[in-house]
Amino acid sequence: MISAVKTLGALVWLLTLTLYLTWAERKESAIIQDRIGANRASIFGIRVWGLFQPLADAVKMMFKEDFVPAFADKTLHTLAPFLSFFFVAVTIAAIPFGPDVLIGGRVISLQVLDLSTGLVFVLAMLSLGVYGILVSGWASRNRFTLLGGMRGAAQLISCEVALGLSLVGLLMVFPTLRLREIVAGQGRLLFGFLPGWGIFLQPLGFAVFFIAALAETKRVPFDLPEGESEIIGFFAEYGGLKWGMFMMTDFMEVVIISCLAATLYFGGWQVPWLEPGGFRFPWGGEWVLPRAPVAVIQVAAFNLKVVFLCWLQILIRWTYPRLRYDQLMDVGWKALVPLGLFNIIGTGVLLSLVK
């Protein structure tokens, strides 16, 4: 019962954030480019800065024709967007949203699935997302979509390696795969004042992780699989809601990558100097709080970190032009992988020196 509620809650959280990320992306890009952005969608004349735009988009997509090309493999063509969507949506299960809370005398952890291999699970599901790309490219029976799918697979695999390597350094610092324990491990202080977040312990690891993760989301600096406007991508033969699912997958990946970065490198739900009993500042002050507000602050902090990282990803998407294919491979294999290996060696040396 509780797990059903938790699953539903996590999914609703993810999908709402995803839906409004489309609006946020349009608005943020507009503001970056000195424009206004989508602001015309209204219900009974109420506009609220175009906040109804995602609903209007959803309605539009639902009423479009569900088109399958005559030459396509009908089953696989229909299956591909669901594969893509599922493998990203399922990763939200492993993300810890907050500390354990006491509701009605029961301890409830704000995490759907406390897997002992949480990190590996998330990485595995994100890698399986490549099947959505490959299958859609293949099932469309179109040379351009097939090429797009192959580009996507090559890109995801080469960046997956760097992603894995960057996380090895983190695992050496926090020797566990349980995401809850990684977050709990980031609660202590460094030198008595600095929060012990992953980004302070693994700055190089974070840089490699973030760039590889950006490549994983298939968005603009790394959008070679799609490239809607110039190089035709893997979902060229899709329309309506199926196309919408591919697009939602992209935005969901942004949210998931933000969740993952927040969990692994920004202390998850940890707030600097906030302990279960309240704030204890390094300069000696103390602010005692009951347990419930502390939990609320910590959940809010996690959400804030996720929103900030989503903002950062949108900023990156609207700043940089697309990499060429060979440049992408260079970034993956000649920059990120050596840096990830260097990070592992450096972490190992430092850890042995500290011990």
Add this chain to the structure above:
Amino acid sequence: MRKAFGFVLEILRGALITARHFFVNMSLHILKVLGVKTGRKGAATIQYPEERKPLAPRHRSLHRLTIREDGRPRCVACMLCVTVCPSECIAVEAAEDPDPDIQKTPSSFTIDLSRCCFCGFCVEACPEDAIRMDTGFIELAESHRTDLNYGLERLRK
């Protein structure tokens, strides 16, 4: 190595430029919502149907056929405008005019505004000052393409 470092520096600088745009424009938008007058706009957008950019006084768009004192068009169907028109959107059919001094008059005069590029050559070419362009008409939209074929009656207004 130094080259790669330079690349990274420039990449970060690019992100800082867009971030600066974001924060400056965002604070201008927020100040506007709060009702603070700053004298600067957060966006260069003109929200068209509600907000309009003033047209230049010399702006010329919709054609008009001038008329004589007795109400007939001044046009003598010399076909100069038809000849000069670069988008070939003017069609004139000539008829005999009862006045021997004028000799010819248009029996039909059609301008296809969906093809017109508003270059004003027809006005320049006309020896009789029979065609002019009016200022201030920019909303020339119709639901059907054929509705943009403006005939003699429509152009005389």
